[in-house]
Amino acid sequence: MTKTGTVTVAHVDLTPLTARETEARRWLDEPERERWGRYLKDGPRRRFALCRAALRAILCGRLGCRNEHLTFGASRHGKPFARVRGEPAPVSFNVSHSGEHGLIAFAPDGRLGVDVEERVARRDLDVLIEAVLGPDEQAEVRSAEGRRKIHLFFGLWTAKEALIKAQGQGLAFDMSRFEIPLAMRRGAKTSPFRFPEAPGIRWCLVDLSDERFAAAVAYESRDSVDGESGTLAGDTGRRPRSTLAQEEVLHRKHVESGGEKGLDRVARGARDRFVEVVERRVQKRGNAGQLAKPLEQLKQGR
Ligand SMILES: CC(C)(COP(=O)(O)OP(=O)(O)OC[C@H]1O[C@@H](n2cnc3c(N)ncnc32)[C@H](O)[C@@H]1OP(=O)(O)O)[C@@H](O)C(=O)NCCC(=O)NCCS
Numbered sequence: 001m002t003k004t005g006t007v008t009v010a011h012v013d014l015t016p017l018t019a020r021e022t023e024a025r026r027w028l029d030e031p032e033r034e035r036w037g038r039y040l041k042d043g044p045r046r047r048f049a050l051c052r053a054a055l056r057a058i059l060c061g062r063l064g065c066r067n068e069h070l071t072f073g074a075s076r077h078g079k080p081f082a083r084v085r086g087e088p089a090p091v092s093f094n095v096s097h098s099g100e101h102g103l104i105a106f107a108p109d110g111r112l113g114v115d116v117e118e119r120v121a122r123r124d125l126d127v128l129i130e131a132v133l134g135p136d137e138q139a140e141v142r143s144a145e146g147r148r149k150i151h152l153f154f155g156l157w158t159a160k161e162a163l164i165k166a167q168g169q170g171l172a173f174d175m176s177r178f179e180i181p182l183a184m185r186r187g188a189k190t191s192p193f194r195f196p197e198a199p200g201i202r203w204c205l206v207d208l209s210d211e212r213f214a215a216a217v218a219y220e221s222r223d224s225v226d227g228e229s230g231t232l233a234g235d236t237g238r239r240p241r242s243t244l245a246q247e248e249v250l251h252r253k254h255v256e257s258g259g260e261k262g263l264d265r266v267a268r269g270a271r272d273r274f275v276e277v278v279e280r281r282v283q284k285r286g287n288a289g290q291l292a293k294p295l296e297q298l299k300q301g302r
Contacts, residue, residue: 004190004206007112007219012054012102014047021046024053027067047097055095055104062091062106079168094165098213105217112219113165115158119150119214132157134179154214156180159205162216163193166203180205192221 002009028036032052039045060067065084072080082089093106099118106112122128129141133156141152159180164173181191184207193203202221209215 002208004217005107005204005219006110007105007107007217009114009208009217010054010058010104010106012051012097012104014050014097014100014102016042016046021049024049027053027056029068029071032072047102051095051097051102051104054102055093058104058106059089059091059093063089065089075168077168077170077172079165079170096161096165096215101213101215103208103215103217105219107219110220110222111166111168112217113162113167114208114215114217115161115165116208116213116215117154117158117161118212119154121150125150125153128157129153130176132160132175134176137179137185140185151214155207155209155216156185158209158214159184159207159216159218162218163195163203163205166218166220167195193218 001011025033025036028049036045036049039048056067056070059065059070059082063070063082063084069085070089071083071086073083074080080093080095082091082093090108091106092109092112093104094112094114095105096103096114096116098116099120101116101118103114103116105114129138133141133153137156141149141156144152160175160178163178164170164175167173178196179185181188181193184191184205188207190204190206193205194201195203203218204221205216205218207216
């Protein structure tokens with residue numbers, strides 16, 4: 001376990017082990033078992049089951065509740081939140097998995113996001129560099145070679161994903177529209193961060209990378225200024241400081257405000273741009289690789 005501020009990050013070992021997977025499945029509820037059964041490939045199925053069971057164990061410990069009383073909902077962009085006996089649970093968490101490593105970040109309150117990626121050489125690296133990095137970041141990564149290029153790219157990617165997962169929109173948010181602070185690009189392990197469209201909200205970004213993987217966690221800083229100008233288009237700007245399942249509160253606001261209206265103007269533009277960049281590359285190369293699934297999801301959400 002790593003502790004940073006009020007956030008704790010737990011590592012989950014995702015190496016294949018039948019006994020562990022069998023035990024993990026016993027922790028899942030009916031909807032989760034159904035989801036488990038829908039996975040076509042062993043890897044994603046194992047990662048989901050082991051991380052979800054570990055998450056359940058952590059949350060039960062934190063909340064002092066029984067596993068059978070714990071259920072999960074999801075915001076409109078898929079970010080999970082917890083309920084105990086159907087009521088929003090006073091805990092904040094986020095999960096990421098890649099290869100043999102899972103990370104679970106949790107805290108008493110505040111939005112947070114975590115991302116982990118094993119540093120594997122990828123044929124679609126050029127596509128990803130263009131799709132997720134800003135101009136200065138692209139120049140830095142393109143000027144590096146070999147392992148250094150891979151390290152730089154995955155460091156930036158995980159930092160950016162941690163931020164957009166904390167913010168909650170996932171890949172619907174165009175990651176090339178913001179850049180990781182220079183201090184972190186020069187090796188600092190932690191830095192404050194503000195999205196250009198929402199300067200009133202201060203995030204704390206922490207690099208958790210080690211020799212096994214690139215990883216980062218981002219969490220909302222306590223001194224964010226509620227209601228300050230410059231929040232994301234359509235966002236209310238006001239956020240409950242101490243949250244009961246903040247994602248659920250936001251989710252309800254989306255539902256009340258009629259879904260795609262308002263908040264998603266920025267996200268829709270970003271999503272369309274992302275789809276265009278990737279489709280152009282896919283046409284050129286004839287292969288969507290690992291982008292195929294998120295690309296399809298995003299297109300369906302258009
Ligand atoms: C969130 C997202 C960036 C994760 O990408 P990834 O690097 O492939 O996956 P990671 O392992 O880092 O994270 C997956 C976990 O993030 C969490 N997650 C899912 N959607 C999320 C979101 N919008 N924000 C934050 N976290 C999210 C889940 O816990 C998921 O794990 P689980 O399904 O096993 O519980 C990507 O899946 C995404 O953008 N999803 C949203 C797609 C969307 O908008 N869907 C709308 C219809 S639901």
